[in-house]
Amino acid sequence: xxxxxxxxxxxxxxxxxxxxxxxxxxxxxxxxxxxxxxxxxxxxxxxxxxxxxxxxxxxxxxxxxxxxxxxxxxxxxxxx
Numbered sequence: 001x002x003x004x005x006x007x008x009x010x011x012x013x014x015x016x017x018x019x020x021x022x023x024x025x026x027x028x029x030x031x032x033x034x035x036x037x038x039x040x041x042x043x044x045x046x047x048x049x050x051x052x053x054x055x056x057x058x059x060x061x062x063x064x065x066x067x068x069x070x071x072x073x074x075x076x077x078x079x080x
Contacts, residue, residue: 001024001025001066001069002068003021003022003023003067003069004070005019005021005022005034006019006071006073007019008072008074008075010045010075011042011074014038014041014042014044015038022034025065026064026065027051027053027060045075048075048076049073049074050074052072053065053069053070053071053072054066055070
């Protein structure tokens with residue numbers, strides 16, 4: 001099932017892309033694919049990231065992704 005991944009701030013810099021489409025059944029499977037494709041720098045960033053799946057915050061990596069889901073990768077933001 002195709003899902004769209006949108007990267008923000010440091011996650012965008014670490015992945016080198018703004019958006020991409022992947023085939024993944026769960027958030028955990030998706031994260032594994034992203035690390036495999038983009039390497040250790042993104043892996044380090046992802047450990048601090050939160051995820052929005054279709055606009056809802058989740059840290060549940062076992063979450064089943066719906067076909068057409070949009071996953072936003074959000075690194076921590078500094079206040080100021």
